[in-house]
Amino acid sequence: MLKIILDRKEPSLEEVRQHQNFDEILAAFTYQQKVNNPWRYWYYPLLPVCLLLLA
């Protein structure tokens, strides 16, 4: 269902900037990259194996 709003007040540029900034976006992107990395499950199990091999 379509909603029509007349004469809607828009937040100012400053309000928008206060609400969102690039650091948050970058942090969200970095987190997503980490979560989507298929190798992340292998990092910790592989560490003891490597140590054992080295020993």
Place this chain on the structure above:
Amino acid sequence: MPLQLSLPQQSFLPEEEKLLIERAQKDPRFFAPLYERYHDAIFRYVYRRVDEEEQAYDITSSVFVKALQALHKYEYRGLPFSAWLFRIAKSELYQSFRDQKAQRTVSIDKVVLKQVIEEWTEDYTEQDKARLLVALKELKDQQLQLIEMRFFEKRSFKEIGEICGLSENNAKVKTFRAVLKLKQFFHQKE
């Protein structure tokens, strides 16, 4: 009146923008100037199409996260970088409508509404206003998008074409047809 719907004329030079994109493709931290340049326009595009401000912020965030995720695939093909961002915004918006996280909304300034009606009828009445609002609801979504961008957001046909993936001429023709349809619905309600 809306603050800044269309992008201001002053922009990065294409070469300058290309360099910024190439740098950001290598290191996402260099995306900051592009974010600063386009964030407000993307936010307002989203804001006018959803009914809650918080949703507009959430969708805008996901637009930029998606843009960063897909940046390595971006290739310059003559279209401005903003068009690519607007297309991501459009797709994110429609995803949230499908997921029912946001409600499809059209934000209209009364002054603009009056201008549209005055082009079609001699006198502007409250009844005409109500009729136009009903007529808008009867349009197909693509027609509504074109009317919204052209008349309520005052975008150029070039910009509409870039956002919708149409040529400037095709955007003109399709908008003209959408206006005819709207007029037809408007007069049917008399």
